[in-house]
Amino acid sequence: MTVMFSLSAALMVAFLLTGILRRYALRTDLMDIPNDRSSHEVPTPRGGGVAIVVVSLVGLVGLGLSAAMPITALLALGLGGAVVAGIGWLDDHRDVPARWRLLVHLVAAAWVVVLARGAPPLALPGVSWEWGWFGAVVLVLFIGWMLNLYNFMDGIDGIAGVEAITVAGPAAAMLWWLGALEWASVAALMASATLGFLAWNWPPAKIFMGDAGSGFIGFMLAALAVLTWADAGLSIWAWLILLGVFIVDATITLVRRAVRGEKFYEAHRSHAYQHASRYYNRHLPVTIAIGVINLLWLTPLAFTAAYLPEWGIVLLLLAWTPLLLGCLRYRAGLPD
Template sequence: MSLLMVVAILIAALLAAFLLTGWMRAYALNAGLMDIPNARSSHDAPTPRGGGVSVVVVALVGLVWLAWWGALPWAGLVALGGGGAAVAAIGWLDDRADVPARWRLLVHLLAGAWVVMWAGGAPALPLLGVEWAWSWFGGLVLVLFIGWLLNLYNFMDGIDGIAGVEAVTVLAVAGGLLWWAGAAGWALVAGLLAAASLGFLVWNWPPAKIFMGDAGSGFIGFMLAALAVLTWADAGLTIWAWLILLGAFIVDATLTLVRRMLRGERFYEAHRSHAYQHASRYYGSHRPVTVAVGLINLFWLAPLAVVAALWPAWGVVALAAAWLPLVALCLRFKAGLPE
């Protein structure tokens, strides 16, 4: 596939997501699909929701097109498309009817198992010069990883633009690493998702004109986790690189969850105690926090992800170097502590 065709695909995905998000906003306003602020919200005005459906539609159509043209293995389409459609569908229902958490979690774990099955199980884990064949245990860990990442992406989608910035920057860097590794098809998939997320982000940039909704946030979180597993298995991009790139979201969400559980709080209830939420109140605006996440991803995490990709055996060391300052930053902004 020529470079001109690649550029055309990415521009088409961006424009399609932009236009579809605008249509979704008009539909949400007419149908009364509004996010009404409450005591746990980080916004002040009623705002249309469900805009993330545009990313879902553009991504799924784009994946089918890429598989049809031979840029994406059909197994990759089945793994990503099947699991992603299921996650988006349960999220869409939850946006409208509050599906019980146990049923959402069941769908999430089944989608994770679906991906791991198509990946052929857990690849050997490079760990300080040793290739650890972790067999069924590794497969279980990866299923839980996918389930956790798609849920934490929903938790982290709490201020304007942050989920879109995370998706665009992580996927753009991952796409570059995959292209460098010779996995052009997977790089194009990452680029497609980044372009679709950017089309949505234009509408969600602070102050947001529409929110993503559970369908969109769960879908993007799933796609990021699924790509991490599938490209590790098929293209050799080590899981350490993906964990580093996703560090801003993983560290904040995980540290917040642990601290809330240690205080005996119900971790699944809505709250405003993530580090990024404390930071947005401290600065009196969503924009500086959203911009900071993008800068951290591009100028701190991306170089360390390159290190992990070049020297996979030492990826865990690069991961520790990447995450420790993030832990300190989240503690500085009181992750998991009440207001």
């Protein structure tokens, strides 16, 4: 009962705070103005994701004070998430050079990996690979890529919120199943706070998430993947499967743009989900489709990977293959 009350409170506070942030954005002219690289047509307030940041960080402090979370986990998620959100907030208000944002992102990622005590052994068919310092470097890059790709993928109404809820929600269920109730509470907190924001961001969006929110969510999901793998035994394969839609689309798009010599870090609208939204002339079908894919296709495979981690790489290939084909179908990384 206490858990349900806390999650309901997180949802309601995030909802109310998003409304306050919307009024602030309108008053201060913090608007996202459409251009030829946008997927929207009318000026829209941005920065609503700060509500997710505030509710999540306050919730983390509450879990720490109640001794429900180890102090190292609180420091990894709370301090790292606050730094990532802070640089995103600055970028929302004034452009921060990409190199400085990337530096902050990688420092926050390294902070998490250090507190996780490096990379846990990687389960593969018939072997457990102790990958040492190489694995630690891979995890730092993974967290850095996740928080940036989440920003790249936050380009149509509702998509980032639906992704966060349909990843964090199933992850909370898997962690509860594994007996890691404190970690399940963190994942559920993320889902609840995002749901409060999503009520305002549902197509047609009344406010956008902004870099502070998208970077924070990307960081938190990636950091949770590393920390729960190290502390709760939830296989990284399960997390990679759950995050497949965003990872596959963003990665294929980046590779294709880089091969053509484009500045892949600049704003564009060549992701598969952006092509799909123009094909259907609406954001809603694409946003709903991502939620359905996550819940009905990726979640069962992620649960299987959590139960059979040594077969995780096989399940990952099975899970990602249709996503890859879908991205090719919707011309990920190719111009209009």
